Amino acid sequence: MKTKKNQEVISVVHPVCCALDIHKKSISACLLTLDENGLEVEHLREFETYTDSILELKDWLNQYDCPIVAMESTGVYWKPVHNILEDVCEVVLVNARHVKNLPGKKTDVKDSRWLASLLKHGLLKGSFIPPKQIRQWRDLTRLRKKHVQTANSFKQRTQKFLESANIKLDSVLSDLFGVSGRCLLDRLAEGEIPSQEEIARIVHHSVRGKSYELFRSIQGFFTEHHVFLLRTNLEAIDFHTRMIERLDEQIKNMMTDMEPLIQALDQIPGINEVSARAILAEIGVSLDEFKTGTHLCSWSGLCPGNNQTRGKRKHGRSPVKKHVLKTTMVECAWAGIKKKGSYYKAKYHRLKSRLDSKKAIIAIAHKMLQAIYNIIKHGQEYKELGEEHILEQNKEAKIRNLHKQASKFGFKLVPVEA
Numbered sequence: 001m002k003t004k005k006n007q008e009v010i011s012v013v014h015p016v017c018c019a020l021d022i023h024k025k026s027i028s029a030c031l032l033t034l035d036e037n038g039l040e041v042e043h044l045r046e047f048e049t050y051t052d053s054i055l056e057l058k059d060w061l062n063q064y065d066c067p068i069v070a071m072e073s074t075g076v077y078w079k080p081v082h083n084i085l086e087d088v089c090e091v092v093l094v095n096a097r098h099v100k101n102l103p104g105k106k107t108d109v110k111d112s113r114w115l116a117s118l119l120k121h122g123l124l125k126g127s128f129i130p131p132k133q134i135r136q137w138r139d140l141t142r143l144r145k146k147h148v149q150t151a152n153s154f155k156q157r158t159q160k161f162l163e164s165a166n167i168k169l170d171s172v173l174s175d176l177f178g179v180s181g182r183c184l185l186d187r188l189a190e191g192e193i194p195s196q197e198e199i200a201r202i203v204h205h206s207v208r209g210k211s212y213e214l215f216r217s218i219q220g221f222f223t224e225h226h227v228f229l230l231r232t233n234l235e236a237i238d239f240h241t242r243m244i245e246r247l248d249e250q251i252k253n254m255m256t257d258m259e260p261l262i263q264a265l266d267q268i269p270g271i272n273e274v275s276a277r278a279i280l281a282e283i284g285v286s287l288d289e290f291k292t293g294t295h296l297c298s299w300s301g302l303c304p305g306n307n308q309t310r311g312k313r314k315h316g317r318s319p320v321k322k323h324v325l326k327t328t329m330v331e332c333a334w335a336g337i338k339k340k341g342s343y344y345k346a347k348y349h350r351l352k353s354r355l356d357s358k359k360a361i362i363a364i365a366h367k368m369l370q371a372i373y374n375i376i377k378h379g380q381e382y383k384e385l386g387e388e389h390i391l392e393q394n395k396e397a398k399i400r401n402l403h404k405q406a407s408k409f410g411f412k413l414v415p416v417e418a
Helices: 051-063 079-085 108-120 132-164 179-189 196-202 205-217 224-254 256-266 273-283 293-300 324-336 343-352 357-378 388-392 395-408
Strands: 017-022 026-034 040-048 068-072 090-094
Touching (some): 017 108, 026 051, 026 108, 040 108, 068 108, 079 090, 132 273, 179 224, 196 205, 224 256, 256 273, 256 357, 273 324, 324 343, 324 357, 343 357, 343 388
Parallel strands (some): 017 068
């Protein structure tokens, strides 16, 4: 019997599938099915983004027993659709940058048709969508980060206009918004200039010896205009501080079951409980979507990109420009390299000698994320290697280089007996 040769280059992975091009007010859907003869049938429809319209979309998909849906969207417009469809079929969220349509053929309907064709042949790579509980953690930790940034912005503004009013408190105090600084700022916000004796009474005991300098620092050009600005800024700072405390309490209550894992991450230099919760909210607690720690680092943008042609490697900039996890890990890396005797500190200074500081800190953040992956994925414990680990690496090569340098100057290295 003569068999027909298969002329199909790309195999069909999903014979029945649907693609959605989602916008703020409309959804363009392209559903691919098979008829009785096994031929492809294309169904095109448009829906609104209200909940009842999305439920209508859900019934339409169930009518054809569609097992998988691909969504292309920017911003947060995909979330209402995902909330309804995630329980009835597999949802694949694709990056619009990776599935651009052909030039000159850009419409919403053609976008959905092109997306459905890619999904049919299994050519789409979905974005990481964590479970609902992790998404709730992520909402809280990201909102907390916004409040922290806004509070710091108001503190910087306060310091700036105090300088314009000839108030030099930050030249005497290391923390303008510490206990002593806040006491003096509250008095200034009331329109009063405290005396030297009163300053010595209200400030913290550690700075009472600087009461004369503090008195001199507040003798400035402080008018009613500056009093109003200071009072307004302090109220804003207090508001955001209260919001941060409320969010901390809510995050801690929702992540009570994760305390053993948080304590394990807390052993890494530069990571505290707050940052550990923020990291878990971004990557989850299973890491099933990431095969290795390298995949996780690549997803977060903490590794260089690949750009090689004709045997030459060009710039290796990471395609991920902005990522919440990347920002968090860099902040933790800056804190981690400040711990005395730590491996990260020694490694940073060694990398900084041949790279610039920014590239070196990214490398440290990469190593820290690898350690986090092993702790979460494999249940390992963090082991501090110390500065001596750096010195032990390539010890024999270093000794040979020292012998060569000494011989150039006419000297000979002799090992010291124990």
